[in-house]
Structures are given as structure tokens and as C-alpha cells.
Amino acid sequence: MRLIIFLQIAILLSACSNSSELQPTNDSTYTFVMIHFEAGYKGRLDNDLPIDIPEEYHTMDFGWQEYLFETAEKVVQKADNYGFHLTLAFNPQWAEYILLDNAKINTVRLWQEQGHQIAFHHHSINHPDWNGYSNDPNAINNPIPFLGNVDEGLDFIRNLAVPASVSTAMIGGLPIDLPLSYENTSENLIFAGGSQYSSFELYGPLRSLKPHNVIKNNGAKITWVTHRQLTNGLNDFTVDEALEIFKTEYINMQNDEIYGIVFHCFDYKKTEETYNNWFEFINNNGNNVKTVNEVISNYKYEIPIEQL
Ligand SMILES: [Zn+2]
Numbered sequence: 001m002r003l004i005i006f007l008q009i010a011i012l013l014s015a016c017s018n019s020s021e022l023q024p025t026n027d028s029t030y031t032f033v034m035i036h037f038e039a040g041y042k043g044r045l046d047n048d049l050p051i052d053i054p055e056e057y058h059t060m061d062f063g064w065q066e067y068l069f070e071t072a073e074k075v076v077q078k079a080d081n082y083g084f085h086l087t088l089a090f091n092p093q094w095a096e097y098i099l100l101d102n103a104k105i106n107t108v109r110l111w112q113e114q115g116h117q118i119a120f121h122h123h124s125i126n127h128p129d130w131n132g133y134s135n136d137p138n139a140i141n142n143p144i145p146f147l148g149n150v151d152e153g154l155d156f157i158r159n160l161a162v163p164a165s166v167s168t169a170m171i172g173g174l175p176i177d178l179p180l181s182y183e184n185t186s187e188n189l190i191f192a193g194g195s196q197y198s199s200f201e202l203y204g205p206l207r208s209l210k211p212h213n214v215i216k217n218n219g220a221k222i223t224w225v226t227h228r229q230l231t232n233g234l235n236d237f238t239v240d241e242a243l244e245i246f247k248t249e250y251i252n253m254q255n256d257e258i259y260g261i262v263f264h265c266f267d268y269k270k271t272e273e274t275y276n277n278w279f280e281f282i283n284n285n286g287n288n289v290k291t292v293n294e295v296i297s298n299y300k301y302e303i304p305i306e307q308l
Contacts (some may be wrong), residue, residue, distance in 0.1 A: 005262060010015045016086070016187065018038050020074075022107075028289050029231050029253070029255075030247055030257070030258040030259065030285055030287070030288070030290070030295045030298070030299060031070075031250070031257070031258070031260070031282060031289055031295070032117070032212065032227075032258070032259075032260045032261075032289060032290055032291060032292050032294075032295050033079070033084070033086050033260070033261050033263075033279075033289050034085065034086075034087040034088075034089055034170065034192055034260060034269070034292065035072075035075065035086060035087070035088055035122050035228055035262070035263060035264070035265055036089050036170065036260070036263070036264045036265070037068075037072070037084050037088065037089065037091055037093075037094040037121060037264075037265050037278075038040075038091060038121075038123070038125050038129050038264055038265070038266065039064075039091040039092070039093050039129050039130070039131035039132070040062070040063070040065060040068075040091075040093055040129065041066020041093055041129065041130065041131050041132050041144070042132075042144045042145070042168075043127070043128055043130045043144055043249070044064060044128070045058055045063075045064075046128040046144075047128050047129075050233055050264075050266060051269060051270055053067050054067070055059075055182045057186045057196040061112065062093060062096070062100075064093070064266045065093060065094055065097040066097070066175040068265050068266060068269060069098075069104065069210075070267055071268050071269040072108065072265055073265070074266070074268070074272070075272075075275070075291075076088075076111050076114075076116060078126075078276060078279060079116070079289065080114055080280075082279055082283050082289070083288065083293060084279065084282075084283075084290075085114075085115040085116055085117065085288075085289060085290050086114075086117070086289065086291070087117045087168060087188065087192075087219075087291045087292045087293075088111070088116055088117065088118055088119060088194045088249070089120060089121035089169070089170050090119070090120065090121055090157050090160070091121050091122065091123055091131045091153075091190075092116065092122075092131055092132075092133060092147075092152075092153035092157065093131060093155040095156035095157045095159065096156045098160055099156065099160055104269075105160070107266045108160060111251035112164060114214060115265075115291070116291065117164070117291035117292065117293055117294075118157060118160060118161035118164060118166060118169065119157075119166065119168040119169055119170070119192075120157045120166050120170070120171070121152075121166070121168035121169070121170050121171075122150060122152055122169070122171040122172055122173070122176070122177060123172050124136075124171075124173025124176075124177050125139050125142060125173065126172070126173060127172055127173075127235075128208065128269070130142070130144055130247045131147075131153060132144060132145060132146060132147035132148075132153075133147050133148055133150050133152060133153035133177075133269055134146065134147065134149070134150065134173070134175070134177060135149050135150050135173075135176050135177050135178070135179075135180075136173075136176055138271075139203045141241075143152045149179075149180070150177045150178070150179045151172075151180055151181050152177040152301045153181075154166065154179050154181065154264075157239070163186065167187055167188065167189050167293065168191075168192070168252070168292045168293055169182070169188060169190075169191055169192070169232060170191070170192045170193065170227075170262070171308055172192065183216065184218070185220060186218060186219075187220065188220055188221045188222070188223065188227060188295065189221070189222045189223070190222070190224075190292050191221070191222055191224050191235075192224075192226070192227050192262070192263070192292060193207070193224060193225075193226060193227070193261065194207045194226040194227045194228060195229055196229045196231065196234055196262075198226070199229050199242075199246075200236070200237065200242075200245065202236060208226060209226055209253060209254075209257035209258055209259060209305050210256060210257055210258070210304075211223050211224060211225045211226075211258060211299070212224050212262070212303060212305070212306045213302050213303045213304065213305045213306070214305070214306060214307075215305055216279045217241060217257070221227060223246055224306075225258055225260055225262035225289040225292060225295070225296070226260060227256070227261060227262040228246055228249070228259075228260065228261055228262070229262050229263070230242055230243060230246060230261050230262065230267070230274070230275070230278065231262075231264060231267050232233075232267050232270050232271060233264050234300040239271050239274045240271075240285045242257040243274055243277060243278060244262065246278075247281055250281075250282075250285075256299075256301040258295055258299070260292070261278060263275060280292075
């Protein structure tokens with residue numbers, strides 16, 4: 001008898017705590033933060049850098065990465081304080097750099113254990129910071145040394161992320177630069193897209209915040225999601241003005257929309273407070289930043305299929 005009463009109280013208590021947990025949570029809001037880790041390859045050094053990098057880093061093989069790795073640790077730490085899961089999208093040079101040092105590999109393992117996701121970011125030959133990888137046959141004629149096809153670059157990220165697979169990407173230069181392994185895989189993929197030009201009404205139609213699927217010839221699916229770009233160096237907006245525009249848009253989003261923000265690791269170095277402000281804003285809204293993969297696997301609505 002005493003046991004039954006005890007069980008009833010236990011059930012009652014757990015029911016109470018469940019309902020109080022559910023009430024304030026706006027759990028229909030899907031949100032992610034993707035961070036782009038730029039190549040910092042020769043084009044970045046030959047052209048104007050978007051941030052001032054001390055002279056000594058210019059001559060190092062991975063000077064860009066060496067200068068910014070601490071910033072990467074800092075932003076991940078900040079997200080950890082909130083229990084947020086980031087999507088960390090690396091150009092090949094970042095993975096190559098991290099793979100040279102066991103301590104840094106272990107750091108990335110810890111990030112993964114905390115729930116952060118490793119994704120692929122590719123700068124095509126048309127980007128001022130081309131990463132040297134391309135599927136374009138003319139790439140070997142570029143003054144910046146060609147390093148291999150896009151899959152060879154992607155392999156560095158795969159080696160870093162293992163045993164996790166790298167199924168989320170933001171790839172410039174599509175369709176030519178679609179890695180052959182992505183074209184052939186039967187695994188479902190998620191591609192993110194959206195730049196400053198599709199982030200503000202001033203520049204034209206906003207890119208839809210609803211995901212859509214594209215079915216490849218082999219029947220596997222690519223789910224496309226949008227991110228809004230919250231970056232420094234916009235001509236018409238300061239990063240803090242952009243932040244306020246995105247907050248308003250976030251508050252007004254519909255249940256079946258996904259609100260993704262993208263910024264660069266160097267942006268965090270430059271204006272950390274802006275991005276911390278976004279984290280705080282999401283947290284104050286009772287929400288949680290999830291990885292792109294988590295957002296899509298939790299998504300409750302039907303995703304329409306669109307033609308390639
Ligand atoms: Zn980029």
C-alpha cells in the first residue's frame with residue numbers, strides 16, 4: 001500500500017514537472033546557427049583581407065587558421081554556455097590545419113560530443129578566397145595553385161568529422177562543384193544557401209525560410225534550407241542593424257519556417273557582442289539553437305519536392 005502511494009506521488013510529481021517544462025517552450029520554432037570557416041588560401045592573402053591579420057601570420061602555411069582558431073574555441077564555448085548546438089562549416093584548409101595537431105583534433109571531438117556538427121563549406125574559383133579545389137577543368141590555368149577536385153577538399157573534412165558523416169554543406173559554384181561523392185551517395189544530404197542579397201528586402205525578394213527537397217537521379221534527397229547572413233562589411237547595413245531586422249523577422253516567422261543565421265568565424269572575432277546578442281535573444285525567446293541536421297530531423301511538416 002505504502003509503495004502504491006509512493007508511486008502515485010512520484011507519477012504526480014513527474015507529471016507536474018513535465019507540464020511546467022512544456023508551457024514556456026516555443027518548441028515549434030526551428031533555428032540554427034551556421035558558422036563559415038573561410039579558406040584563407042592564397043586569394044585571401046593576395047587580396048584585401050576582411051580583417052587585419054598581423055604580418056607574421058601572412059607567411060605561415062595556415063596563418064588564417066592559426067590566427068582564428070582561438071576565436072573558433074571562443075564561439076563554441078559561448079554556445080555551450082547556452083546548451084546550443086552549432087553547425088561548423090569548414091573549408092578544407094581548416095580541417096587540414098586541425099588534422100596536423102592532436103590537441104586540436106581532440107578539441108573538435110569534444111565539440112562533437114557537446115552536440116556541435118561538422119559541415120562542409122566550399123569556396124569556388126569565382127570566390128575571392130578560392131580554396132584551390134574545383135571541378136572546373138579550367139581551374140588548373142588559374143594563377144592560384146589548383147589543389148584537386150572538390151571531393152579531395154571534402155575528404156579533409158570527412159577525416160576530421162569521422163565517425164560522424166559530413167552530410168550538411170554550403171557549397172559555392174554549384175552545379176559544377178557538386179562533389180561526385182555527393183552526387184553518387186544514397187545518403188540524404190542537407191544543403192544550406194542564402195547570401196546577403198537574399199537576406200534583405202532592399203536587395204529584392206527574400207529567400208524562403210521553408211525548406212524544400214530536391215530528388216537526385218539515384219532517388220536520394222537533398223534538403224535545402226535557407227540562412228540569413230549576419231556579417232560585417234555589408235554596404236547598406238551595419239551588422240547591428242542587420243541583427244535587429246533579423247530579430248523582427250524571427251519573431252514573425254511561421255511555425256513551418258526555419259530561421260538560420262550564418263556568419264563567419266572572422267565576424268565573431270570582429271564583433272563578438274553582436275553574435276552574443278543573437279544567442280541571448282534566442283535564449284530569451286525560450287528557444288534552442290540546434291544543428292541543421294537536428295532541425296531537419298525534428299521538422300514536423302511535409303517538405304515539398306522541387307525540380308532541380
Ligand atoms: Zn565562405
